[in-house]
Amino acid sequence: MDWFIIIASMVKMLAVIAIVMGLATLLTWVERKQSAVMQDRLGANRADIFGLRIIGLFQPFADAIKMITKEDFVPPFANRFLHTLAPILAFAPVLFVFTVIPLGPPLEIAGRTVTGQIANINIGLLFIFAFGGLAVFGSVLAGWGSNNKYALIAGIRASSQMISYEVCLGLSLVGAIMIYGTLDMTEMVIGQSGHWFGWLPRWGLFMQPLAALLFLPAAIAENKRIPFDLPECESEILGYFVEYSGLRAGMFMFAEFVEIIFVAALFTVVFLGGWLVPWLAWDGFHFPWGGMWYLPIWIVKMLEFAAMFIKIAFMIYFMILIRWTLPRFRYDQLMRLGWKYLLPLAMLNLVVTGVVLVLLR
Amino acid sequence: MQKKVTNVTINPGLKEDIYYVEVFRGLWITNRHFVVNMWRHTLRLFGIKTKEKGAVTYQYPEERRPIHHRWRGRHRLTRKQDGSMRCTACMLCETICPCNCIHIVPGESPNPNVEKFPEQFNIDVLRCCFCGYCAEACPKDAIRMDLLEPEISGYTRDIIFTKDFLLGVTDDRPWENARLEAAYEEDK
Amino acid sequence: MLSPSAPMTLSMGPSHPATHGIIRINLQLDGERVVDSTVDMGFLHRGFEKMCETHAWNQAIVYTDRLNYVSAMINNIGYCMAVEGLLEIETPPRCQTLRVILSELSRVEDHLTCLAAQVMECGALTAFLYTMKAREYVYELIEMACGARVTTNWTRVGGLSMDVPPDFADAIKARIPSIRIVNDEFNKLLTKNRIFIDRVKDVGCMTKEEAIDWGFTGPLLRATGVPFDVRRDTPYLNYDEFDFEIPIGSNGDVYDRYVIRLFEMEQSLQIIEQALEKLPEGPVNVDDMSITLPAKEDVYGNIEGLINQFKLIMDGHGIKPPPGEYYSAVEAPNGELGFYVVSTGEDKPYKCRCRPPCFPFTAAIPKMIKGHLVSDIVPIFGSINMIGGELDR
Numbered sequence: 001m002d003w004f005i006i007i008a009s010m011v012k013m014l015a016v017i018a019i020v021m022g023l024a025t026l027l028t029w030v031e032r033k034q035s036a037v038m039q040d041r042l043g044a045n046r047a048d049i050f051g052l053r054i055i056g057l058f059q060p061f062a063d064a065i066k067m068i069t070k071e072d073f074v075p076p077f078a079n080r081f082l083h084t085l086a087p088i089l090a091f092a093p094v095l096f097v098f099t100v101i102p103l104g105p106p107l108e109i110a111g112r113t114v115t116g117q118i119a120n121i122n123i124g125l126l127f128i129f130a131f132g133g134l135a136v137f138g139s140v141l142a143g144w145g146s147n148n149k150y151a152l153i154a155g156i157r158a159s160s161q162m163i164s165y166e167v168c169l170g171l172s173l174v175g176a177i178m179i180y181g182t183l184d185m186t187e188m189v190i191g192q193s194g195h196w197f198g199w200l201p202r203w204g205l206f207m208q209p210l211a212a213l214l215f216l217p218a219a220i221a222e223n224k225r226i227p228f229d230l231p232e233c234e235s236e237i238l239g240y241f242v243e244y245s246g247l248r249a250g251m252f253m254f255a256e257f258v259e260i261i262f263v264a265a266l267f268t269v270v271f272l273g274g275w276l277v278p279w280l281a282w283d284g285f286h287f288p289w290g291g292m293w294y295l296p297i298w299i300v301k302m303l304e305f306a307a308m309f310i311k312i313a314f315m316i317y318f319m320i321l322i323r324w325t326l327p328r329f330r331y332d333q334l335m336r337l338g339w340k341y342l343l344p345l346a347m348l349n350l351v352v353t354g355v356v357l358v359l360l361r
Numbered sequence: 362m363q364k365k366v367t368n369v370t371i372n373p374g375l376k377e378d379i380y381y382v383e384v385f386r387g388l389w390i391t392n393r394h395f396v397v398n399m400w401r402h403t404l405r406l407f408g409i410k411t412k413e414k415g416a417v418t419y420q421y422p423e424e425r426r427p428i429h430h431r432w433r434g435r436h437r438l439t440r441k442q443d444g445s446m447r448c449t450a451c452m453l454c455e456t457i458c459p460c461n462c463i464h465i466v467p468g469e470s471p472n473p474n475v476e477k478f479p480e481q482f483n484i485d486v487l488r489c490c491f492c493g494y495c496a497e498a499c500p501k502d503a504i505r506m507d508l509l510e511p512e513i514s515g516y517t518r519d520i521i522f523t524k525d526f527l528l529g530v531t532d533d534r535p536w537e538n539a540r541l542e543a544a545y546e547e548d549k
Numbered sequence: 550m551l552s553p554s555a556p557m558t559l560s561m562g563p564s565h566p567a568t569h570g571i572i573r574i575n576l577q578l579d580g581e582r583v584v585d586s587t588v589d590m591g592f593l594h595r596g597f598e599k600m601c602e603t604h605a606w607n608q609a610i611v612y613t614d615r616l617n618y619v620s621a622m623i624n625n626i627g628y629c630m631a632v633e634g635l636l637e638i639e640t641p642p643r644c645q646t647l648r649v650i651l652s653e654l655s656r657v658e659d660h661l662t663c664l665a666a667q668v669m670e671c672g673a674l675t676a677f678l679y680t681m682k683a684r685e686y687v688y689e690l691i692e693m694a695c696g697a698r699v700t701t702n703w704t705r706v707g708g709l710s711m712d713v714p715p716d717f718a719d720a721i722k723a724r725i726p727s728i729r730i731v732n733d734e735f736n737k738l739l740t741k742n743r744i745f746i747d748r749v750k751d752v753g754c755m756t757k758e759e760a761i762d763w764g765f766t767g768p769l770l771r772a773t774g775v776p777f778d779v780r781r782d783t784p785y786l787n788y789d790e791f792d793f794e795i796p797i798g799s800n801g802d803v804y805d806r807y808v809i810r811l812f813e814m815e816q817s818l819q820i821i822e823q824a825l826e827k828l829p830e831g832p833v834n835v836d837d838m839s840i841t842l843p844a845k846e847d848v849y850g851n852i853e854g855l856i857n858q859f860k861l862i863m864d865g866h867g868i869k870p871p872p873g874e875y876y877s878a879v880e881a882p883n884g885e886l887g888f889y890v891v892s893t894g895e896d897k898p899y900k901c902r903c904r905p906p907c908f909p910f911t912a913a914i915p916k917m918i919k920g921h922l923v924s925d926i927v928p929i930f931g932s933i934n935m936i937g938g939e940l941d942r
Contacts, residue, residue: 037402038395039678040417149559153581153923213381226672227744235566235670236927325391325738326384327745328672330924331581366776369796369812370805373746383742390738391675417682429689431696431714453862459608492611492702497710498862500848500855 024257035324070246082145087251090138096131100124105304124185136162146243154240158231164338165221171346172214175353189274199288204271219263227326264315275304435508438527447503450479454495462488482524570937586915593937601901614700617939620655625704627879631888635870644833653817658687659882660810667931683731708834749803753917753929764909767884773801779880803932867896905939
């Protein structure tokens, strides 16, 4: 066994968990504050430690304490086993998928290449779909196990919605897979390097614009957020987690925030060129108007890490913006949108991509 | 004058059928709010005054909404110039009170020039609906609702304002007096 | 164990986020489709009509605040107009114009609230908070006029409790543009948004005949294409002096109601502007010692005023309309708000009946939601703008 790989993987695992969980915790604050500023409010700013407020940054900690100390209630006629299992099933898969998402460029350490993802497996994207698909069990079991009619309706909605949109999600990405010719996420990003006309980066967004426009709604629908938040729909059927309290309700909420990061990271990797910075090569910037700016390799790598996180942050901002602006769909309209608009368009995108690829060959 | 009847039904067309156009217009509006508000917050953080604040809300316990001086707030009993109370226990306020929250026990006044005065004047403020009829009915300008105080609350189920409290004798809130004087000034 | 084909019974409310105001809808569901439903109302019954019988004519105005608490001013005015009709008096022109201005402000406030709640339940929370901002502007103006934001209690039989402050007109004129900006943003955010259109278009339809049969009035009737507006058809106050448009729809669905409410807000703002232009000077109360309280100078200063004050307030004295009955209606934001008062010549109403505009709408919920999905109940319920205080009285 190669100790180097084990240690590197351990370090990456810890780093990914720290980054993802930290970001998710921060997101609970970001979502509140961003929505508040959008709505001409200030948002949560009261949680303090010894009178120190820092614009409400302690709010996530206060929330965590509240959730841990609240009564962990199981309704008397609920299925205890499923009721307990559901939050775990909802939370675990969204963490698994981060094993194959590269959060940074490959690094050369001691003469070896260390990729930015935990597991460098060649079925990366399929792994994501496989484990992303498991998340549906959490919602369905929560709806079923609570023995509540509202939760039941929500659970059924969740299952049909997530299964339907899985198809669109997959098909919208197949075009990208065809172009990059790989399922490995790191390879995908590398496939997006280079420029057209010397200035336009060859990102997935510009190679597959239709796929990007189809992927985003499908991904938000997978994520169960407005405008596709039919399984929660707090003003209609109250959501599949209506019978949950305390830490278990918190796990559902946290799974949602982790999933936001996941969707943002996936979109960044597949369509926004991952860690690629326009006009930045390994030795510095090559500007399209001529001229160069040489940079040492470690600064280039830092810039690339920064670019990745800026792109993820932008996608998160955009998704929160969508969540607080749009009204939600109705159940049958959601199905119609998924099966009648997104799916045929994704198919069309596949055909066009295939034809173009054949013609170019 | 003219009252035209207009049919305002909107039939969505092709532009609305493409979801993205209107969705992005909506996103543009909320995004503009975000950017403008953040800009104002940032400027104010650095001490530069902007015409409007970044938020339209008030940070309640520290910052209070300016209340118009007509506000019907907490009751008070007024006094004459010599400091004795104006109320003559004529019972008009008790009569007109729609929710029977004023209870007066009249008694003989120590002042020989005044016939009656209230030995007890209790307002059961949790019954009070703040209609302002008592102040309107009072023929002596003895009861007013001009303390600009919207928050009247307590930890018991019987908050009864007694005569002393209404007169301001046992008022444990000294900041009241300044507001009270201001209210007087507004009336003149 | 239920057989698979048996409908599922789902009790929506009384404590459900969408049933603001308290109401219960018992649904029979086939999957998510509503097969049958019954509406259970009366959770907020306070006995307004019975309470009026034990209170003097003027005291009952307080209770009208609590009917439609979102547009309390119109309820005040409606009740006072009924009593004034009983007394056969006409209020002075300044009072009438002020009542028009405050009615229209309340209408704006009510429509803002209704639209906000409706779209919030469809998920658009930001639009909701923008309209809440505009509603706050209206509340500030109402506070300026009468000293309270929600429970206004501003009108009196034969006039107003007090004239508006001198800077009132300027304050309104300064606020109208900001209200328009909010309406415009709201309009741009949602009206043409396909997601929102899908939610509300062809949902909760009523035909003309059905709407008339059920006793619909207001925006819901106009949405079906009937141009009925109390302000136009039986003009009260001095509404016949103003130009405004009556919006009608053609489908009678939730979308038409939404657009009509948006359009009416703009019309109300235009009426306010016209009214401010021609706001006459003069007294706001009728010059009748048996109805209007005397001026404060007289009460404090001379014995006649003092006795007049006592005569109007003491139990068993006060305003005594001649025996008879009277019905008058005003155009409340929800529709025709009628007050039917009966007097036996005493200082208390013998009977005071309120015709709440949202009662027929709420009664028609089972008809409107039949065959729709559970999700459709929410926009339909939002569009009828049920106000618990008014519905259950």
